[in-house]
Amino acid sequence: MKKNQRVTLAIKAVRKEDTIVAIITYLLALLEPLKLKIERLLLDREFFCVPVIRWLQALDIPFEMPAIIRGKHGGTRQLIRGRRS
DSSP states (O other): OBTTBOOOOOOOOOOTTOOHHHHHHHHHHHHGGGTOOOSOEEOOGGGOSHHHHHHHHHHTOOEEOOOOOOSSSSGGGGGOOSSOO
16 A cells, blocks of 8 residues: 555466465565565465465565464464454
8 A cells, every 4th residue: 555545466366276375476576576665465364374474484574464263272362362353
């Protein structure tokens, strides 16, 4: 967003055999020639998985994504307080 306006920078058709990390890598490669500085990457909950988180950390790109709560104890469940997201 720039000056409260959203812009679509890239669209990619996703096939069944594409990995989520490959999709992100492809889209980031499209942005590279534009010389845009990514201040924060906002991702949908579909991207919440260990390979994506590790890949973005390795690229040193700040990101936000909603966590998916699984299981009864431990993991991300222990970080939750209350019933709201």
